[in-house]
Amino acid sequence: MAVVAIVAILALLATYSVRKYIASSKTTEAVEMIGNIKAAQETYKDETFAYLPVSPDLTSSSSFSPANPLPGRQKMNFSGWPQLGVNSSGPVLFVYACTAGATGTAPSSPGSDITIGNWPATVPGPWYVVKAKADLRGDGIFTVFVAPSFSGDMYSANNN
Secondary structure (H helix, E strand, O other): OHHHHHHHHHHHHHHHHHHHHHHHHHHHHHHHHHHHHHHHHHHHHHHHOOOOOOOOOOOOHHHOEOOOOOEOOEOEOOOOEOOOOEOOOOOEOOEEEEEEEOOOOOOOOOOOOOOOOOOOOOOOOOEEEEEEEEOOOOOOOOEEEEEEOOOOOOEEEOOO
C-alpha cells in the first residue's frame, strides 16, 4: 500500500513537471519573436529616425497578427510585417501587436490583461511597445508579454 502511495505521488509530481515544461517551451516562442520585433524596430529607426506603428493599439483583437481566433489553442501562419521585415520560421501560437509614437507622446497602454507599475505618461524620445498574448491553458486567461523601447525589461502576466 505504501509503495502504491509513493508511486502515485511521484506520478503526480511528474505530471506537474511535464505540464510546466510544456508551458515554458510555448512561451519561448513569444520571447524570441518579441526579440526579433525589437531588433527590426531598431533597424527601422536607424534608417528612418522613427519607429513603425504596425498596429493601431495593443488592446483590440483586430490589432493583433496573425488573425487567430484561438491564440494559444491553435497555431497559425504568421506572414509577418513585411514593412518591418519581421517574419516567423513557422506557425505561431501567440498573436502580436506593436504600436509606436513620436517624441513627447504617451506610450500605448499595455491593456487591462497585464499590470505594469510606473507606466510613463510620456517618454523623451520616439517609442514602441510590443505585445504578445495567447490562451495557453484554454481557460480564457491570456499569457501576456510586453516589451517597450523605453525600458530594457520584458513584462509578463499569467506566465505559469
